Amino acid sequence: MKVIVVGGGKVGYYLSKTLLAHGHQPHIIEVNKKICANLAEHLELPVVNGDGTTLEGLSEAEAETADALVSVTGRDEDNLIACQLAKRHFSVPKTVARVNNPRNLEVMKALGVDIPISSTDNIARLLEREVDTSRIRQLLALNRGEASIIELLVPKNYALDGITLSELRLPQDCVICTITRDDVLLIPRGNTTILSGDRILVIAKDTIIHDLTKMLRLE
Structure with missing residues (x-):
């Protein structure tokens, strides 16, 4: 997932670092040259020295190819403008x-x-x-966002077609509740297989949702 981060301060730095660690492709836009140099030195990612509230700055970061834009400057009006330009023009x-x-x-x-x-x-x-994947949909947030009930859509020609739940060794902080296959609801057990086209209902802590989709190869 390509994510443009507008603002290279502490929030932008740690956000980009987290996204990198999770296998995403952050691109930072920062107006301050010294901050840009520091970011380029400590993070292996593209850094644009420009203004993320302008068409020129967003164009330089190739915003038209981005999956998401996150504006985290210290000015709400700048964050609003960056988001509006990204949505309307790119x-x-x-x-x-x-x-x-x-x-x-x-x-x-x-x-x-x-x-x-x-x-x-x-x-x-x-x-x-x-926005991590169109194959995951949050149905309900639990305990003020600590966990979620989510639905996972298994694609056609699934790479792990036929794998059993016991073979997956899923993270501890998630439970597969049901699998819907051809409009038939299944209550899964360890020997239950996952097949192309399945819809999987899961309860999981939000901190492991990315790891779960990566393990299931749904990215």
Whole structure:
């Protein structure tokens, strides 16, 4: 997943570092040259010295090829503009904005930001859950977002077609509840197989959802 991160401060740095560790492709846009040099020195990713609130800056980062844009500067108005430009001019599928003033949260939503978030700690997790793959769908958040009930869609010509649940050795913090196959609901056991076209209902902590989709090869 290619993610453009606007803002190379602490939040942008750690967000990009997390996305890299999870196998994604972050591209940072930062207006400060010194910060850009520091980012390029410590992170192996493309860094654009430019303004993410302009068409030129977004073009240089090739925003038209991005799966998502996350703007995490210290100015809410800049984060809003970056998200609006990304959506309207580059058709970026998902936009996320850091909201420094919680009062601006509803305004961000009304003006077209897909995911405005005032708590920066959860940005990477929210981003992955929303746009990591079209084959995962959150149905219900549990315990204030600590865990979720999610639906996983197994694609056609699935690489692991016929594998049993016991062979997968799934993470500890997830439980496969049901498998729907040809409109028939199955209650899975260890010897239950996963086949192409299955719909899998899972309860999992949000911190392991990416690992789960990677293990199941649903990315």
